[in-house]
Each structure stands twice: as C-alpha cells, then as structure tokens.
Amino acid sequence: MDYRSSEHAAATDVTPGGVHIPGPRAEDRMPETVTSAVKIVIVGGFGVGKTTMVGSVSEIRPLTTEETMTQAGIGVDDNYGSETKTATTVAMDFGRIRIxxxxxxxxxxxxGQERFWFLWNGLFEGALGAVVLIDTRRLEVSFDVIGRLEERGVPFVIANNAFPDGPRYPAEELRSALDLDPHVPIIECDARRRASSRDVLLTLMRYLHEMALHRA
Structure with missing residues (x-):
C-alpha cells in the first residue's frame, strides 16, 4: 500500500558509529498539548480494506503488521475478490488523528482471518466503538464479525467499501441481509480516500453522541 510515502520520509539520527537510524518525523510526535485520547477499532473480514482505511485517514505514518501471504493460507483464508492481495495483517494496524x-x-x-481473532480481546479494551467494513461481494465474511461486536456490546457502524466490481444494494437490503438493528448507521465509502474514511469516522462519532444523549 502507498501511504503517501514521499510525504512520510523519516528523519534520521546518526549513531557515533555512523549508522543512520530512522527517527520520528515532527508530525508523528505527540503534541505536548494533548491531554486525552479515545480509541476506535476497525474490523471486518479478510481483504475488505481495513489496512487501507487506517493508512488513508491517519495523520501519522501508520504502523502496520502486514506479512507476505504464503501457500499455507490456501484453503484457510478466503481471498475471493482479493486474489491479487500479496500481504495480510497478522496483528494490528495503528493510526492517529488529532481531533x-x-x-x-x-x-x-x-x-480479518478468524485464526487471528484471539487478538480482539486486548484490542477492544477501552474502545468507544467500531467501524465494520464490508464487501458486498462477500457479505458472509461479516456475519461472525458483527455477531462478536453485538456479544461484547460494542457500538458500531457499517461502512460499505465500494469495490468497483462489487454489486450495489440499497441500505435497507444490506440491513436485512446483515440482520442489523434499525438504528445502526450504514454508509458507503471508498477506504482509499481520506475524505471518505473521515466521513465514516464522523458517522460513528455522531452515532456514539446520539447514544449518549439517549442514555442521559
């Protein structure tokens, strides 16, 4: 994935031995004025665009844990619609936005692979909510993801990552197919585009705000 690499060239420090060590860019450092933080988790099936979304919207160089896919994943990971995918997340992706x-x-x-779902327990600690990315070519890979969020009581919105060859369905058809409650927001997006990914996060923030008002 290209995360604006020309814009993200790292600064370097030089050790006494003359070795150049990449250092954080000025824009990657946490501002001294920051006093609090909130946490959002982006989930979905294999190959739906989670790494792409984090990379497109993060204001810092995203931390990714992608590894090259091997023959060992054949018959284990469902890569339908992502046949050209050569790397996959094996731990988590991380990004940051200053509000x-x-x-x-x-x-x-x-x-996205079920064999890595044991990592969810730690990732969801302290999370305000989640974005569920879906691919209309493979809606079935989202069923277990949504079910796990509902079991944990984690608020979420659905973001339909509109792949060029993916079928288009009205929001209410998607709601029925995914067996969603009427109040769960559904938004179409392009995870490659910063503005589109930002709108998904804003939709989640508005949804969380509405839930907080109803509880008050």
Missing part, C-alpha cells in the same frame, strides 16, 4: 489540541483519536485495525 483538537487536547484530544486525539487512536485507530486500531484488526486482522
């Missing part, structure tokens, strides 16, 4: 001078939003992208 105000005092508040930052941390983004955690989870691996």
């Amino acid at each position: 105000t001078d005092e508040l930052v939003l941390y983004l955690f992208g989870t691996p």
Whole structure:
C-alpha cells in the first residue's frame, strides 16, 4: 500500500558509529498539548480494506503488521475478490488523528482471518466503538464479525467499501441481509480516500453522541 510515502520520509539520527537510524518525523510526535485520547477499532473480514482505511485517514505514518501471504493460507483464508492481495495483517494496524489540541483519536485495525481473532480481546479494551467494513461481494465474511461486536456490546457502524466490481444494494437490503438493528448507521465509502474514511469516522462519532444523549 502507498501511504503517501514521499510525504512520510523519516528523519534520521546518526549513531557515533555512523549508522543512520530512522527517527520520528515532527508530525508523528505527540503534541505536548494533548491531554486525552479515545480509541476506535476497525474490523471486518479478510481483504475488505481495513489496512487501507487506517493508512488513508491517519495523520501519522501508520504502523502496520502486514506479512507476505504464503501457500499455507490456501484453503484457510478466503481471498475471493482479493486474489491479487500479496500481504495480510497478522496483528494490528495503528493510526492517529488529532481531533483538537487536547484530544486525539487512536485507530486500531484488526486482522480479518478468524485464526487471528484471539487478538480482539486486548484490542477492544477501552474502545468507544467500531467501524465494520464490508464487501458486498462477500457479505458472509461479516456475519461472525458483527455477531462478536453485538456479544461484547460494542457500538458500531457499517461502512460499505465500494469495490468497483462489487454489486450495489440499497441500505435497507444490506440491513436485512446483515440482520442489523434499525438504528445502526450504514454508509458507503471508498477506504482509499481520506475524505471518505473521515466521513465514516464522523458517522460513528455522531452515532456514539446520539447514544449518549439517549442514555442521559
């Protein structure tokens, strides 16, 4: 994935032995004014675009844990619609967005393969909510993901990552197919585009705000 690499060239430090060690860019450092942070998790099936979304919207160089896919995944990971995918997340992706001078939003992208779902227990600790990315070519890979969020009581929105060859369905058809409650927001997006990914996060923030008002 290209995360604006020309813009993300790292600064370097030089050790006494003359070895160049990449250092954090100025824009990657946490501002001293920040006093609090919130956490959002991006989930979904294998190959739906979670790493892409974190990379497109993060204001810092995203931390990814992608590894090259091997023959060992054949018959284990469902890569339908992602046949050209050569790497996959094996732990998590991480990004950051500054909301105000005092508040930052941390983004955690989870691996899509079921064999890595044991990592969810730690990733969801303290999370305000989640974005469920779906691919209309493979809606079935989202069923277990949504079920796990509902079991944990984690608020979420559905983001339909509109792949060029994916079928288009009205929101209410998607709601029925995914067996969602009427109040769960559904939004179409392009995870490659920063503005589109930002709109998904804003939809989640508005949804969480509405839930908080109803509880008050």
